[in-house]
Amino acid sequence: xxxxxxxxxxxxxxxxxxxxxxxxxxxxxxxxxxxxxxxxxxxxxxxxxxxxxxxxxxxxxxxxxxxxxxxxxxxxxxxxxxxxxxxxxxxxxxxxxxxxxxxxxxxxxxxxxxxxxxxxxxxxxxxxxxxxxxxxxxxxxxxxxxxxxxxxxxxxxxxxxxxxxxxxxxxxxxxxxxxxxxxxxxxxxxxxxxxxxxxxxxxxxxxxxxxxxxxxxxxxxxxxxxxxxxxxxxxxxxxxxxxxxxxxxxxxxxxxxxxxxxxxxxxxxxxxxxxxxxxxxxxxxxxxxxxxxxxxxxxxxxxxxxxxxxxxxxxxxxxxxxxxxxxxxxxxxxxxxxxxxxxxxxxxxxxxxxxxxxxxxxxxxxxxxxxxxxxxxxxxxxxxxxxxxxxxxxxxxxxxxxxxxxxxxxx
Amino acid sequence: xxxxxxxxxxxxxxxxxxxxxxxxxxxxxxxxxxxxxxxxxxxxxxxxxxxxxxxxxxxxxxxxxxxxxxxxxxxxxxxxxxxxxxxxxxxxxxxxxxxxxxxxxxxxxxxxxxxxxxxxxxxxx
Numbered sequence: 001x002x003x004x005x006x007x008x009x010x011x012x013x014x015x016x017x018x019x020x021x022x023x024x025x026x027x028x029x030x031x032x033x034x035x036x037x038x039x040x041x042x043x044x045x046x047x048x049x050x051x052x053x054x055x056x057x058x059x060x061x062x063x064x065x066x067x068x069x070x071x072x073x074x075x076x077x078x079x080x081x082x083x084x085x086x087x088x089x090x091x092x093x094x095x096x097x098x099x100x101x102x103x104x105x106x107x108x109x110x111x112x113x114x115x116x117x118x119x120x121x122x123x124x125x126x127x128x129x130x131x132x133x134x135x136x137x138x139x140x141x142x143x144x145x146x147x148x149x150x151x152x153x154x155x156x157x158x159x160x161x162x163x164x165x166x167x168x169x170x171x172x173x174x175x176x177x178x179x180x181x182x183x184x185x186x187x188x189x190x191x192x193x194x195x196x197x198x199x200x201x202x203x204x205x206x207x208x209x210x211x212x213x214x215x216x217x218x219x220x221x222x223x224x225x226x227x228x229x230x231x232x233x234x235x236x237x238x239x240x241x242x243x244x245x246x247x248x249x250x251x252x253x254x255x256x257x258x259x260x261x262x263x264x265x266x267x268x269x270x271x272x273x274x275x276x277x278x279x280x281x282x283x284x285x286x287x288x289x290x291x292x293x294x295x296x297x298x299x300x301x302x303x304x305x306x307x308x309x310x311x312x313x314x315x316x317x318x319x320x321x322x323x324x325x326x327x328x329x330x331x332x333x334x335x336x337x338x339x340x341x342x343x344x345x346x347x348x349x350x351x352x353x354x355x356x357x358x359x360x361x362x363x364x365x366x367x368x369x370x371x372x373x374x375x376x377x378x379x380x381x382x383x384x385x386x387x388x389x390x391x392x393x394x395x396x397x398x399x400x401x402x403x404x405x406x407x408x409x410x411x
Numbered sequence: 412x413x414x415x416x417x418x419x420x421x422x423x424x425x426x427x428x429x430x431x432x433x434x435x436x437x438x439x440x441x442x443x444x445x446x447x448x449x450x451x452x453x454x455x456x457x458x459x460x461x462x463x464x465x466x467x468x469x470x471x472x473x474x475x476x477x478x479x480x481x482x483x484x485x486x487x488x489x490x491x492x493x494x495x496x497x498x499x500x501x502x503x504x505x506x507x508x509x510x511x512x513x514x515x516x517x518x519x520x521x522x523x524x525x526x527x528x529x530x531x532x533x534x535x536x
Contacts, residue, residue: 128477135476141416142442146499146529147472147479147487155470156489163513227471227508275489275497276448280468
């Protein structure tokens, strides 16, 4: 989709994603922390009075914190009322969709500057409670009612991909290893250690040693969550928030000489239940959203240097790299195992560690991906900077693929 | 009778798998839907499905929903019925991923859980 005005990303901030350090904070407090960092990142400064609207991605503060109505509450706590504040809920794609809505609000001429945020405070619930809450993003009657958990749905996708396209769990393990390696270079990541480091630490407690990554990932310290996916195939349960500030191209220069531009956006929906999809091994909504975003940006998959894709499970990254057109169908696993998605690969996938290592506070994820593109395209990503980035792509998936939002960013 | 989840589960309680067939384009849908997902027609008939099919995708769950606690590991799958549409359901008495394959043949079994009846499947050995 091509927007009728240029849209610039002029600032970005995020909390670290983590399970423990935010224990004493509520969602609104995490949002404020991210928003203040976003404000501080605007090169020539910005007054919050310039912000004309807030769009906030938030999946389920209702269940996690017994708190609904989080957009107005967040605006209130940041001191930016009385601007319109709107919550966006599309499961794990909530804030990726919020970015598109913010961009369209500017393109419509209604506003020149908007704030887009995402927040999730998940750790107030037990693992069982989180499992129940995440499952609300799937078809509650016909999938969850039938016994599927959320990891179970992606596990089922994996069994179909293995059987139909010949990929393997070992290829998924390569994605785990790569994303933890990247996460170790990202000070905002939930997990900041490479797999062998983790293996050593966990092994010491149990008097176990491991020859290599696969030896550890096949061990009892990496239990099966939902066959064929093990614990280290799944993203952790994290708390966090991320915030970006978008401005119309014609006012962006007031705030910075080096904005990042949102060149194309896309969004699509699909049948909610896996059983209603003709092809279980492809997320059709990813293909459609990506094709809109590529068209808007006038680029193709081969032009993308770096991408944050939605790896809530390792199999989801494999699918994404195929459905976004980086690799042919059935070759995504092979590409990962060959290192073609590493920081110095053909296309750097999830240089920030991805959901797998960076963490996945559900509603914050889409904006946290935009934060990463802001850093990558300005050459400010530090230890996990990809070289010569011209175009970056963000791919944010709701649940098992019923919602997908894609953005292409450029300089 | 309206094409609702209530009607669907009432039929399951009687041991019948009932979905819809579109009078306009002939597309079959399971569970029943009020609007044909292929052509948008609202002219639909009830259609009974025999309950035999094959596994398209599956998992064996070790970290359960809270209502399934104490029942792990259990298998759940996407089953394509021989008439075409697919449905999700438990695959009974499977405890390990190695016991099941994509393509395994299964048949329906109706399991009473309190007031409700669930559509489940069992491997055809």
